[in-house]
Amino acid sequence: FFTFIIRRNLHHNHTHMFTITLELELMQRAQYLDANFLAYCVATTLYMLLMAYWATSSSSTVLRKFAWGTAGGAITGFQNFLKDALTILHLKTSGQIDTLPWFFALFLLLAVATAFGGLLLLNQCMKRYDATFSAAMFVGSFVVSASIMSSIHYHTIRGLDGIINYVMYPTGLLVLMVGVLILVRQNHSNDDCQDATARSLVFTSNDQDDDGNSIDGQDDLASNSGSHHSQNINSDGNEGDPWLQRQRSNTIGSKSAFHYHPIEPEEV
Numbered sequence: 001f002f003t004f005i006i007r008r009n010l011h012h013n014h015t016h017m018f019t020i021t022l023e024l025e026l027m028q029r030a031q032y033l034d035a036n037f038l039a040y041c042v043a044t045t046l047y048m049l050l051m052a053y054w055a056t057s058s059s060s061t062v063l064r065k066f067a068w069g070t071a072g073g074a075i076t077g078f079q080n081f082l083k084d085a086l087t088i089l090h091l092k093t094s095g096q097i098d099t100l101p102w103f104f105a106l107f108l109l110l111a112v113a114t115a116f117g118g119l120l121l122l123n124q125c126m127k128r129y130d131a132t133f134s135a136a137m138f139v140g141s142f143v144v145s146a147s148i149m150s151s152i153h154y155h156t157i158r159g160l161d162g163i164i165n166y167v168m169y170p171t172g173l174l175v176l177m178v179g180v181l182i183l184v185r186q187n188h189s190n191d192d193c194q195d196a197t198a199r200s201l202v203f204t205s206n207d208q209d210d211d212g213n214s215i216d217g218q219d220d221l222a223s224n225s226g227s228h229h230s231q232n233i234n235s236d237g238n239e240g241d242p243w244l245q246r247q248r249s250n251t252i253g254s255k256s257a258f259h260y261h262p263i264e265p266e267e268v
Contacts, residue, residue: 025101028084036152044145047074068125069137076118076138077145080153082111118142133187140180147173 031037051074054060054067085107091097118138125134150156160166 040152070141072118072121073138073141074145076142078114081107136180136183
């Protein structure tokens with residue numbers, strides 16, 4: 001009698017677990033085959049293709065920075081794979097299901113791929129642009145992408161209770177985007193200042209030497225000194241000396257003519 005009761009309970013538990021597993025699979029299939037979620041996946045794919053084109057082929061600096069900044073956060077917004085994988089794992093560890101379903105490994109693989117893909121894109125953005133700009137754009141695009149995904153996949157908007165939640169949720173997103181905009185604009189201002197400083201240094205280096213003297217004046221002085229030196233050499237009939245000719249050509253082509261002292265023929 002007791003053996004019959006135990007077998008019946010085991011059969012009932014196994015049937016119950018199988019029912020939960022089947023219901024879980026049907027629920028996940030319905031969520032992932034939903035038209036709105038599929039449209040979100042297609043839109044995100046097209047967005048990533050556009051960002052890839054802007055980042056590699058666009059001639060606009062603004063579009064390239066925007067593409068590198070938002071690409072990593074957009075793909076990391078697929079947090080549903082990680083959440084669903086952890087939910088299935090919790091059901092397994094709590095004994096509500098007997099075995100892990102076949103799509104658990106798929107969810108885990110997609111969760112790792114989207115997370116590491118976003119980090120790799122963030123790393124590439126930080127190699128090209130400022131860390132403040134890269135982090136701000138990544139966080140902003142990640143939050144927007146994850147919010148859209150959760151609204152479509154988990155219907156988070158329907159779960160908001162009370163008017164205060166309907167006010168605080170979009171307000172929090174708005175405050176976040178304002179903070180991102182402030183950091184991006186501050187970084188853009190710093191880039192403009194650095195560009196202006198670099199152009200000023202290049203202009204100064206083209207017009208002056210290290211001592212602040214005009215290069216054009218040095219060239220004129222070098223030419224005059226070279227001519228004076230040539231006249232001194234010609235007057236003593238030493239024009240055919242190869243060593244003196246090399247000294248004369250080196251003196252004329254030098255930029256530091258203020259330090260040049262003509263060598264008298266008798267000193268040679």
